[in-house]
Amino acid sequence: xxxxAIIWDWIAFSVRWLHxxxxxxxxxxxxxxxxxxxxxxxxxxxxEGAAGEEWEVHGGGFYHTTKYLxxxxxxxxxxxxxxxxxxxxxxxxxxxxxxxxxxxxxxxLIDPGKxxxxxxxxxxxxxxxxxxxxxxxxxxxxxxxxxxxxxxMLILFVILTTMSWGYxxxxxxxxxxxxxxAFTATIMTANVFLIIMPNQRVVVADLKAGRKPDPKYGKIxxxxxxxxxxxxxxxxxxxxxxxxxxxxxxEYAWIIASLIFLTGxxxxxxxxxxxxxxxxPHWTWAVTVLIMISIAWLSTFSGNETYEDAAARxxxxxxxxxxxxxxxxxxxxxxxxxxxxxxxxxxxxTGIHRAPKNVVLETEAxxxxxxxxxxxxxxxxxxxxPPNAFEMDAEARxxxxxxxRGTASE
Numbered sequence: 001x002x003x004x005a006i007i008w009d010w011i012a013f014s015v016r017w018l019h020x021x022x023x024x025x026x027x028x029x030x031x032x033x034x035x036x037x038x039x040x041x042x043x044x045x046x047x048e049g050a051a052g053e054e055w056e057v058h059g060g061g062f063y064h065t066t067k068y069l070x071x072x073x074x075x076x077x078x079x080x081x082x083x084x085x086x087x088x089x090x091x092x093x094x095x096x097x098x099x100x101x102x103x104x105x106x107x108x109l110i111d112p113g114k115x116x117x118x119x120x121x122x123x124x125x126x127x128x129x130x131x132x133x134x135x136x137x138x139x140x141x142x143x144x145x146x147x148x149x150x151x152x153m154l155i156l157f158v159i160l161t162t163m164s165w166g167y168x169x170x171x172x173x174x175x176x177x178x179x180x181x182a183f184t185a186t187i188m189t190a191n192v193f194l195i196i197m198p199n200q201r202v203v204v205a206d207l208k209a210g211r212k213p214d215p216k217y218g219k220i221x222x223x224x225x226x227x228x229x230x231x232x233x234x235x236x237x238x239x240x241x242x243x244x245x246x247x248x249x250x251e252y253a254w255i256i257a258s259l260i261f262l263t264g265x266x267x268x269x270x271x272x273x274x275x276x277x278x279x280x281p282h283w284t285w286a287v288t289v290l291i292m293i294s295i296a297w298l299s300t301f302s303g304n305e306t307y308e309d310a311a312a313r314x315x316x317x318x319x320x321x322x323x324x325x326x327x328x329x330x331x332x333x334x335x336x337x338x339x340x341x342x343x344x345x346x347x348x349x350t351g352i353h354r355a356p357k358n359v360v361l362e363t364e365a366x367x368x369x370x371x372x373x374x375x376x377x378x379x380x381x382x383x384x385x386p387p388n389a390f391e392m393d394a395e396a397r398x399x400x401x402x403x404x405r406g407t408a409s410e
Contacts, residue, residue, distance in 0.1 A: 003405065005372055006380060012099045019092040023239075026085035027232055033082070034229045038275040040067055049073065071203050071213045079204070083197050090189035093239075097182055101126065101175055106318040107369055111172040113305050113313060125170060126179060130186045133163065137187050138194070141223065149223060153230070153265075160184065160261055164254040173248035174241075174358065177257050181238030184231050191224035229272070234264040245354035246299040256295050263288050307345050307362060315365045322368035322407050331403035334396035335367050335374055338385055349389070375404035 040052030051069040055062065101109045105119045109126065117125075137156065145152045163183055167176035199217035206213040237260045241247040247256055266284040274280035305313075315323060322328070342349045343361040359373060360366050367374065377384040378392065379400035385392055 005375060009376055015092055015096045015099060019096050022085060022088040022092055026089045029082050029085050030228060030232060035275040036065060038272055070215050070218055071207050075207050083192060086189050086192040090185060093185060109171055109175045112316050115170045130183055133183045134186055134190045157261060161258040164257045168254040173253050177238050177241045177248045180257050181235045184235050188228045188231055191228055195224045196221040230265055230268050233267055234261045245358040249354055249358035250299045251301040252298040256298055259291050259295055263291050310363050319365045319368040322371045323364050325403060325407040327403035327406050330399040332364055332367050334399045335361050338390060338392045338396055371404055374400055379404060
């Protein structure tokens with residue numbers, strides 16, 4: 001009979017897999033239609049109301065696409081709507097956020113060294129910030145700033161930078177960058193669900209009723225779609241950042257996250273220009289490289305607490321409960337003796353600059369805080385330590401399993 005920790009880990013893995021699949025579908029469709037829109041060309045025989053056409057070849061066949069500036073005179077029998085990719089990506093991402101950062105909030109969300117928050121308070125800030133972020137962004141887009149897209153994008157960048165700093169003051173480094181990605185992704189999906197799709201439905205309804213659609217709906221949808229295009233790559237980086245402590249576990253992680261949004265602009269500007277004119281501005285790659293070099297330099301500034309500070313910090317109730325369980329002393333020495341050369345605030349293993357995934361296992365509070373990870377990685381499986389790095393004996397693994405299962409039964 002599998003225990004709950006194993007079942008829960010497989011649930012998280014399954015939801016993550018679904019999230020990756022749907023995200024690929026959404027990003028692929030989004031990038032394709034942006035490229036298609038930019039590659040449209042005028043032709044002498046275009047139908048009335050058409051803005052351009054594009055011929056493409058793929059998979060052994062030829063495709064002829066025509067775009068109408070507002071809408072065709074009549075609708076075909078079959079009309080494909082591109083919306084579920086976005087919705088399913090956000091829904092699966094929200095589920096994963098709850099599984100990892102809300103249910104596992106004692107480990108992944110709350111940083112007792114930054115803010116003295118109860119788990120429910122952290123969850124409230126987590127969910128509330130995503131909602132308030134969309135409301136603020138939507139209000140800006142509907143204001144007069146919506147008529148000046150460049151100014152609007154600059155203000156959006158300031159908002160994202162502010163949120164990056166704010167998350168870093170409250171959450172763990174890993175949660176801070178992930179939430180900035182979720183903050184941005186919520187804006188993107190809400191653009192589709194609350195703006196782009198309703199505007200398309202208005203146009204379709206007008207066509208069915210024999211009315212001429214108002215061009216303003218397409219203009220509004222185009223603005224939000226452009227925002228989504230430039231925000232996509234930074235969101236992908238932020239979602240992957242939890243695997244790289246040099247991105248999230250440094251003193252200036254919030255600046256690193258902010259700079260990533262600039263790389264999203266430079267990279268997408270290159271490809272958007274390439275699709276439109278046939279030649280991309282190569283200076284954008286130089287700027288991108290310089291930004292990434294700056295990010296790498298910023299990552300060298302440590303943001304971790306010292307061993308002395310960690311040892312002096314009072315344990316949280318969650319850590320105290322786990323450290324007080326039967327068998328903890330044996331499990332603690334098993335972990336320290338087999339894992340701490342890599343999972344330390346200053347790793348002694350050659351070639352490791354930051355503890356893998358920023359999982360630090362030195363103090364009793366450290367081991368108690370990461371109890372579930374230790375159990376799954378070094379107790380139930382042999383994932384850690386790597387077999388070619390250090391051989392952990394069966395007795396040590398058994399001590400970890402006995403301790404963790406004892407805490408679960410209590």
